[in-house]
Amino acid sequence: MKNRSNRIVGFVALVLFAALFTLPFLWQVSTSLKTEDQVGKSEFDLIPRAQTYRLDGSDVEIKPVERKGADQVIEVLEGPKKGTRLTVAPDSLKLRPHLEWSNYSGGFQAFPFFRMLRNTLVICVLVVLGTSLSCSLAAYGLACVPWKGRETLFWIMLATMMLPGQVTMIPLFQTFKGLGWINTILPLVVPAFCGNAFFVFMLRQFYRTIPASLMEAARIDGATDLRIWATVVLPLSKAALAVVAVFSFIGAWNDFLGPLLYLMDDDKYTLAIGLARLQGQYSSDWGRMMAMSVVMTLPLITLFFLAQRTFVEGIKLGGVKG
């Protein structure tokens, strides 16, 4: 009985928090489906609406065109009188829910979406591969192999995160320039194959919870370290590794500054730059920008939804231990 009420409380909390956390996305979706004359409204309204006018006994959607004295000129957008312009009193207009998809079609035309998508995907896939591989190897070296100097290396690695990137940017750029990598994706991709302090640290924490007895047992069976890494550690840390993959994908997908600094051609730019270009210096088309934000967010949500299975199906260590 107590158990049951606990579960109900838990579920209600879940729903409440979910509503709270979904709000940014819902608002983004809602703005992306609003007409221009509704985007600027001050009321917080999650339901996209369009103005309607009662014409021949039915409400038809209209678009406000201009002002005429105290009245408004409107254009009828649907029904048999589609396209006609009428002069009406402002208070004869009403609102009704309406989805404005033109922000999406316009957004796709605003920049070469598919070329940018391809550029972005190439970088993302390489970054995910490089990060997962190099970080899990390094984390094994730091967590599962006892050797003199590993604490020092760990602290050096951690220390590199503590210096703000703004002051190492220029020498780093010159390094890449010296390697002839400017205007290629190499500066964005190769460092991923050389470990990432954040993920190495993360995996190290997970690997350290793996019972040493499991690895010892494999070693007694004659397994090499590489084999232990591949057959014992990796399967046991599937959840953590999936987190690394998802996080590093998201990082590369949303990275704006890296591609902007190292790539020099419009042809090579990524979606994050395309999205940034929808925001003008003094004036922005918010509907279109939100539409493209949604388009950029959807693949990440899908990826997360699919990958989360791994987060929770990580092998129960207790079971293995017996």
Added chain:
Amino acid sequence: MKSRFWTGIAFCSPLIFGLLAFTVLPVIASFWFSLCNYPILEPPHYVGVANYRDLARDDQFWHSIRNTFVYVLGSVPLGMAVGLGLALLLNQKVPGIKVFRTLFFLPTVVPLVANSVLWIRLLNPQQGLVNSFLRLLHVPESWMPGWLADERWAMPGLILMSLWGAGGGAVLYLAALQDVPSELFEAAELDGAGPTQRFRHVTIPLISPVLLFTGIMGLIGGFQEFARAFVMTQGGPWDSTLFYCLHLFNSAFTEFRLGYASAMAWVLFAIILVATVAVMRASTKHVQYEQ
């Protein structure tokens, strides 16, 4: 022992290579810059410790340190607590849990600009949902926070906003919770431990390595917080959200003082290092690795 040394080196070799190839040189260079007058576009000129001396006299520097400490002290513990709470909620066996997990993760993938624009509206003192909620709780109008329009409330506003990203931490805790063997819970329950005790004595110790990780990363990231203020407040009102790294960025790229900015960066490095070592030391007793 020797063979283990080389094994360790071998596994860490990509990491070591990366440090040598892409990190060592820029780091040394930036330390050299901190001893120079370096207007970015002209070569650096050695000026000794002048930049460090100037720092001590820079009101904005002290101001930005204070702001940043407030942010770290507020956002890191709260963020971890919210993240842990979310993870516990998400660790339930209820219908649709996969969808819930995805929803909680949403704010961390929404592009920053879209998120910022939304929060400017949510935090609006007159019409924003946050204050509407406070009105529901009958908070008197004169106590109503002015959030981003008020120098006293802008930083709490940004901290509140940062909690929205707690879903990222929750995912890590969730991954760690999967490793908590259910027998341990059952054993604890048989011993008569209530839910609070089970949480304190079973759950927390078992996910402590991940808590340590998110704590340290929160610390390192919090001290370097930049983007939200850069996009939403530009440090205002009245410098109340002038983060350390925003001041550093302005010094480097709008005032052409990369030498000064580098000195700031190294001071921050020292601060973060001390904080990290302190947390690591303090946690040694509490973090439990192998079971």
Added chain:
Amino acid sequence: MTGRHRKGNASPFSRLALGLILAAATGGCLPQPKPEPHVITVWQPFDASDQAALDHLVREFERTHPGIKVKMSFASNDLTSSQKLFLAIAGGVAPDVTFVDGQQLSEWAARGALADLTDSFGRSGLKPEDFWEPRWKESTFRGHVYAMPWGADPNFAFIWNKDLFRNAGLDPDHPPKTIAELDNCIDKLTIVDRQGNITSLGLNPWEWTGANCLFTWGYAFGGNFYTEPDASHPLGTVTADNPGVVKALDWMARFGRKYDVRKVTAYDAQMVGIGNTPFYAGKSAMRLLHVSQIKDLHRYAPTMDIGIGLIPAPPDGEYPNGWIGGWSLAVPRNRDVRPEAFEFIKWMCTSKEATDIEAVEMEQFPAYAKSPAFARLSKDPVRGVFYQILSHAKHVRTLMPVQGYYMERLGRAIDEVLYGGMLPKEALERTTEDVSNRLQSVADELAQHGTGAHS
């Protein structure tokens, strides 16, 4: 392993050999390579809505200049643009031509970011008088030319919501012309409820945040922010504590005290973001409009009855008033000024085709005063007002190699007054002192090390 190695090495040789054989067979000598078109690279900062116009500009230039190809690419439109360009200059991979915002020119020129265009300009047959004067002044530093002005943004026009004027019993066709009239309008148009919350706003004097609002009102009040260089002050002097600027800030402070700066800021920030204000929702009566926001009037408030005119000013101030911003074209340092690059700059800034595309498709005002586009712009009911501002405006933000710091510091002074209650005179005197010190240290550095541009 060795086999693969050898194969990899062999292929260029074999290709070369094949080439030689073919050459020998076809004519006994190597074929003359077709002349490669000269390619110039250009970095632009505009958002996606301008892409079609930019493509049009490139097409038109290539059509009228056979043999030159233009590769234009985006280089960000906010502060990070300087990051990309600075890194590229430091790394020696800067483009042939780049857009630079007018306010950045003095500072970038002083820091040696830009190549000296004085000689090319001298040979071009163009004269400084061909451009709107404030924009031309911005393009030179210590007597050298570092850029050619491309656009001229007349900041700002004054717009008002006629319905709200009518409702408040004000004449919608007679907008305020003096500050006294403006204050009267603000009082009648601003409604505050019992809790002290604003429910309708007359005008937000600090709408263009930071230093920009002080430039606008400071110049309107007859103030000035700098003096031009002379023999004893080779970089000019800072005059933020000039009586006109003090009066302007004092006026803002009075407004801030009366309606509570936090309430006004909160009210104005309820909209989605930059350029999207309560004005479009009919909830504020007056505001200052940037030329690139004309399209927003149609986009967000197509049926609003809007008047457009000049910014009010006190009797001892300046009317009409305004300051000019805008983009210029320049050549980054470390690049020789290639003749094709300068030709492109000249064409972009002064040709009929380019300034037409600029005016019609990009909805910007050319900095080239002789552009035929002005014949049409000056007759347009909305753009004509901007034209009027442009033809009277005498100012730019400032002309100083500490521009970035100056603007930051002015923004801080405004907050010290509005939020901190400091006296405007004191805040601006401190600003003047701080910026003068910074200017002095730049002068010392220039004297000590020279600049990349001058040495």
